[in-house]
Amino acid sequence: MPVNETLATYSDWTYNSAVAVYVLAMVFYLCEQAFGRVAKKSSQEARELVAVGGGGSEVVVTTAASPAPGRVIREERSRAERLGRMGAALTVLGAVLHGGSLVLRGVATGRAPWGNMYEYGALLCLAAVVTWLVLMRKYSVRRLGAFVLLPIVILMFLGGTVLYTNAAPVQPALQSYWLVIHVSVISASSGILLVPGIVSVLYLLKNANERNPERLVKITRKLPAADVLDRLAYRTTIFGFPLYTVGIICGAIWAEAAWGRFWGWDPKETTAFVAWVVYAAYLHARATAGWRGSGAAWINVLGFAVSVFNLFFINLVTAGLHSYAGVG
Amino acid sequence: MRNALAFLRNTWRGLTAMRTALSLLFLLALGAMPGALLPQRSLNSPKVVEYIDQHGWWGRLLDKMQFFDVYGSVWFAAIYVLLFVSLVGCLLPRTLDYYRQSRAKPVLTPRNLSRMPHHASSTADTTAEEVITSAKSVLRGWRTVEREEADGARSISAERGFLREAGNLVFHFALLGMLVAFALGKMFGYEGQVIVQAGGGQFCNSGVFNYDSFKPGLRVDGTQLSPFCVKVDDFHASYLANGQAESFLAGISYQSGDDLSSGTWRPYPLKVNDPLRTAGDRVYLLGHGYTPKFTVTFPNGATRTGAVQWKPVDPITLLSEGATKFDPPQITDSQERRRNQLAITGLLAPSAVFSGTLLSSNFPEARKPAVAIDVLRGDLGNDSGRGQSIFSIDQSMVDSGRLKKVARQNLEVGQQVKLDDGTVIRFDGVDDWVSLQVAHDPTQVWVLGFAVLIILGLGTSLVVKRRRVWVRAVPQHDGRTLVEVGGLARTDQAGYGEEFVGLARELLGVTGSQGRVPATSAVRSGRPGVGVPQDKES
Numbered sequence: 001m002p003v004n005e006t007l008a009t010y011s012d013w014t015y016n017s018a019v020a021v022y023v024l025a026m027v028f029y030l031c032e033q034a035f036g037r038v039a040k041k042s043s044q045e046a047r048e049l050v051a052v053g054g055g056g057s058e059v060v061v062t063t064a065a066s067p068a069p070g071r072v073i074r075e076e077r078s079r080a081e082r083l084g085r086m087g088a089a090l091t092v093l094g095a096v097l098h099g100g101s102l103v104l105r106g107v108a109t110g111r112a113p114w115g116n117m118y119e120y121g122a123l124l125c126l127a128a129v130v131t132w133l134v135l136m137r138k139y140s141v142r143r144l145g146a147f148v149l150l151p152i153v154i155l156m157f158l159g160g161t162v163l164y165t166n167a168a169p170v171q172p173a174l175q176s177y178w179l180v181i182h183v184s185v186i187s188a189s190s191g192i193l194l195v196p197g198i199v200s201v202l203y204l205l206k207n208a209n210e211r212n213p214e215r216l217v218k219i220t221r222k223l224p225a226a227d228v229l230d231r232l233a234y235r236t237t238i239f240g241f242p243l244y245t246v247g248i249i250c251g252a253i254w255a256e257a258a259w260g261r262f263w264g265w266d267p268k269e270t271t272a273f274v275a276w277v278v279y280a281a282y283l284h285a286r287a288t289a290g291w292r293g294s295g296a297a298w299i300n301v302l303g304f305a306v307s308v309f310n311l312f313f314i315n316l317v318t319a320g321l322h323s324y325a326g327v328g
Numbered sequence: 329m330r331n332a333l334a335f336l337r338n339t340w341r342g343l344t345a346m347r348t349a350l351s352l353l354f355l356l357a358l359g360a361m362p363g364a365l366l367p368q369r370s371l372n373s374p375k376v377v378e379y380i381d382q383h384g385w386w387g388r389l390l391d392k393m394q395f396f397d398v399y400g401s402v403w404f405a406a407i408y409v410l411l412f413v414s415l416v417g418c419l420l421p422r423t424l425d426y427y428r429q430s431r432a433k434p435v436l437t438p439r440n441l442s443r444m445p446h447h448a449s450s451t452a453d454t455t456a457e458e459v460i461t462s463a464k465s466v467l468r469g470w471r472t473v474e475r476e477e478a479d480g481a482r483s484i485s486a487e488r489g490f491l492r493e494a495g496n497l498v499f500h501f502a503l504l505g506m507l508v509a510f511a512l513g514k515m516f517g518y519e520g521q522v523i524v525q526a527g528g529g530q531f532c533n534s535g536v537f538n539y540d541s542f543k544p545g546l547r548v549d550g551t552q553l554s555p556f557c558v559k560v561d562d563f564h565a566s567y568l569a570n571g572q573a574e575s576f577l578a579g580i581s582y583q584s585g586d587d588l589s590s591g592t593w594r595p596y597p598l599k600v601n602d603p604l605r606t607a608g609d610r611v612y613l614l615g616h617g618y619t620p621k622f623t624v625t626f627p628n629g630a631t632r633t634g635a636v637q638w639k640p641v642d643p644i645t646l647l648s649e650g651a652t653k654f655d656p657p658q659i660t661d662s663q664e665r666r667r668n669q670l671a672i673t674g675l676l677a678p679s680a681v682f683s684g685t686l687l688s689s690n691f692p693e694a695r696k697p698a699v700a701i702d703v704l705r706g707d708l709g710n711d712s713g714r715g716q717s718i719f720s721i722d723q724s725m726v727d728s729g730r731l732k733k734v735a736r737q738n739l740e741v742g743q744q745v746k747l748d749d750g751t752v753i754r755f756d757g758v759d760d761w762v763s764l765q766v767a768h769d770p771t772q773v774w775v776l777g778f779a780v781l782i783i784l785g786l787g788t789s790l791v792v793k794r795r796r797v798w799v800r801a802v803p804q805h806d807g808r809t810l811v812e813v814g815g816l817a818r819t820d821q822a823g824y825g826e827e828f829v830g831l832a833r834e835l836l837g838v839t840g841s842q843g844r845v846p847a848t849s850a851v852r853s854g855r856p857g858v859g860v861p862q863d864k865e866s
Contacts, residue, residue, distance in 0.1 A: 168568070171574075172573055172599070172601070173600055173601065175601065178601075238790045242790060246783055249782075256772065257602070258601045260765045262772055262776075267365075268364075270360055270361070271364050274364070277353055277356050281354060284346065284350050288346045288350055289346075318365070
């Protein structure tokens, strides 16, 4: 099937605009960081109050940390908060453009738009952004936006420049419905797991600051409390990890149909296995005395590092069966 | 004796401790990594040899330490065996615990519910009896037990989320099962590769000697292969303009089971990603290449045709190299024969381009085949007792002067070269060959089954949350009833806050008059502080 060049060009344009919009969103988040007041610990509880009080019941709620029980506070939005909200809106816009570029690419090539490293990276980043949007809706952690968008923007920039591949059909080995399933699941779960990786880094910073309030003051002053970050990382990981497991198993099923065995210790398979074991260790560490907190956070960061290594080193340097990068 | 027992007990405790399991997990990750970074014999043994040659003592040391067979190495096996022993040691008591718990009643209602991490209370106009009845209907789906307390108060203890532990156990047992199934598959499975000429070439899975390469499992001696035959009728490949392959299709026929005796051939379109599954084995289309056909007319008028596969050296343009070997006809004296054996060796380009006399290929399709050949005459070394690659000549025969180059020529289809003794070699064109892989793994369905259990178990253990809630109804002097609700999250406390608020409101709301909760009621929901019991999980 021939490639529709016009649509492919539009896809590239939307991709580039998505990156630009993300960068802009980062600027807005950073402005909120810079000009906003220091985050008070009660901000999250305040949300809870509103939620309960707005339910039409007269149940009085007392929260342990709230100084003024039952008072529903509704402040004027500060300028910084408005900037932050604009940043969030821009992130949504970026995600829409980002998704659009993938759809256009898919229509242009007439196949699932994740057949090479550029497209894979784009899908991964979209998953990370969507994860972030969901988290932002559920928890008041918008201030972290710039930190989360930074690696995404870097990845997308690398994808759009170094790794860029022209829209084209894929080789016979990739012509399978498993391409749709395996690659999308792996890519989405890797994108989801990117977020806890970043959040864990922030946790480590904040944790160091909480232990010794003189350290890292400038960076951590406006971060949420360490235990909020810890929970954020955990909840995202326990969503991403089973999905990642499903992705690996789908890969094994595909390998059985394509390469004659379901598992053959191909470098990519091995590194995926290693990352899986590391995330399993993370879940265990959170339940092991002496490993909770920063120990677990380090492991999560390690898991993220292994995934990045798997994406770049194994794809570009090692020769294996998964050499579909289409680079070079 | 007692010391020995104590030692064993301590070792066992140490091994089954969570901390140890965690270290073993790290070791497993660390131990698996060299397999991705160093060449592995199981994947690419020539590369291993090359690596060892290039790295001297370091390479030899790595080899001694089994770093080129990581996944079959003693130390890697030690890691995963220890890990799984530790796992069993952790799982058995947990399974017992779970069994007991699943039969036990929910724990007694704590005396002071207001000290629970989550707490709510209100005063209802109804009797304690009614409060409890309606609370029970709210707690449908929870495991509950109702108790009467000393001072006339009544309480319900409710628990939920037993499936969490069940899922966790299933997940871990399925991991064990998967390892066992995997190991059995490695013992009783086999894998072999064979090149078959398209256009009628046949392969029968009747013995290991029919294969070009064969990797048996530990318990496979090659006498019990699943019987079937495959015939490759034709092969089609299509390419994009840039030479990238678009599709491969081998039209094959196969027979297995009763068809073998009746001689029936069943057609099958063999494609990449679409193996033939028959007789418990799978047949895969791995690759393809070209076979040059040469006709040699010897000085005495006898002709011989040679068609042997050459192997692609450039995966994009399918420029291939190989050696086609001939014995001189009608010579019975072995000395004489060994002086006159012929070998045609060199390059084959499916779409030839010449720069000067240098041959290269610019497309993988056989658009304009040509060969650049050396013709050698002499002793091929077939009788030397050494194994010989079909793709090359024995270089030592050339070095010792027993095999001499007699011609070098580029040939397109139909062209020929005449040797000094009058022998004529003609290049007739090319045929396709396909490379097939046969795989047999009797336990892979089991592995799949365990994989599904792993996903189900993992999902359940991460989604289901263990929750406890208690309701106590204490009759007051004025005939009203004080209702207290307490909550405790046994795993993953995060999120129980909102959940509890909703549940408590429901419990209190239902018990209040007309669904209105008096303003005196209070719901508290905070993070559990220090000292609040939490469950540990492994």
